[in-house]
Amino acid sequence: MTKKIAWVTDTAALLNEDFIKEHNIHVLPLSVVFEDGVLRETVDMTQDEFYDKLRKTKAHPKTSQPAIGEMVSLYEKLKEDGYTCAIAVHTSSQLSGTYQSSIAAGEMANFKVYSIDSKIGSYPMMKMIEYGQKLIKEGQDVEYVVKKIQDVTDQTALSFIPSSLSQLHKSGRVTGTQAFLSNLLNIKLVISFDNGKVEMKEKVRTFCKAKKYVTDQFREEMQKNPMEEVAIIHCNNEKEATGWKADLQEEFPNLNTLVLPLSAAVGVHAGEGTTGLSWVTF
Structure with a gap:
């Protein structure tokens, strides 16, 4: 019997509407908890509304995973609609309980x-779904597809450069002294995913040097594993991201270079103006 497979993810991937419709993805929203209430990403607020509210808020917001009740309701609805199973690609379990909740909700x-x-967020999650759907269309069974996607989780990269450390300080990621000195000396951090965790990889003077560090990492990877696509990711900083895209296209004219926004959940911690690069090697 042919299996009817549902595809599920969360807004850490921040898929655009065209991709969601084309690939029939069910998306569970992450939430931002402001002092005056909880807003679900892409449901209760747009990106512009989020950053406008983030600038004005006095108390720093927190982030929250999708409610488990919402997950259970989705899975019950999928079962009623005749789906045999679901493949759910979720943000890193080191940063959110969404993955664990997905397992529990399926059982419930x-x-x-x-x-x-x-083990990551953003663009690589989209590529995992694309890859998995391609394998399903080729006739591969579900268990094989899941295993192949799990293999891809170790072949991804996402590095970003926070615009300043003020937002990281507000979210408790750095001390006030570190934030003050960083802003005073124009220190920029490069933060990367490493096996699901977010870690500081480099500390340099000026954004240009930080961007060069990340670009050098990508260039080295291209020499080992040539890629057809890369994503420039950003927190409401399309101008800087577009400039980075132009630089990459000049060096790699045959490279498909995307410019993609990051989830509001990232914006809460990294702050408006953050930019970075993300890629997947198959």
Whole structure:
């Protein structure tokens, strides 16, 4: 019997509407908890509304994973609609409980869910879904596809450069002294995902040097594993991202270079103006 497979993710991937419709993705929203209430990403607020509210708020907001009740309701609905199972690609379990909740919600709904810890966020999650759907169309069985996607989780990269450390200080990621000295001396950090965790990789003077560090990492990877696509990711900083795209296209004219916004959940911690690069090697 042919299996009817549902695809599920969360807004850490921040897929655009065209991709969601084309690939029939069910998206669970992450939430931002402001002092005057909780707003679900892409449901209760747009990106512009989020950053406008972030600039004006006095108390620093927090982030929250999708409610488990919402997950259970989705899986029950999928079962009612005749789906055999779901493949759910979620943001890193080191940063959010979404992956664990997905497993629990599947059990509560008595519905088979293949939950995958992407060990990352953003663009690579989109590529995992694309890759998995391609394998399904080729006739591969679900268990094989899940295993192949899990393999891809170790072949991804995402590095970003916070615009300043003020937002990281507000979210408790750095001390006030570190933030003050960084802003005073124009110190820029390069922060990367490493096996699901977010770690500081480099500390340099000026944004240009930080961008060069990340670009050098990408260039080295291209020499080992040539890629057809890369994503420039940003927190409401399309101008800087577009400039970075132009630089990459000059060096790699045959490279498909995307410019993609980061989730509001990232914006809460990294801050408006953050930019970076992300890629996947297959």
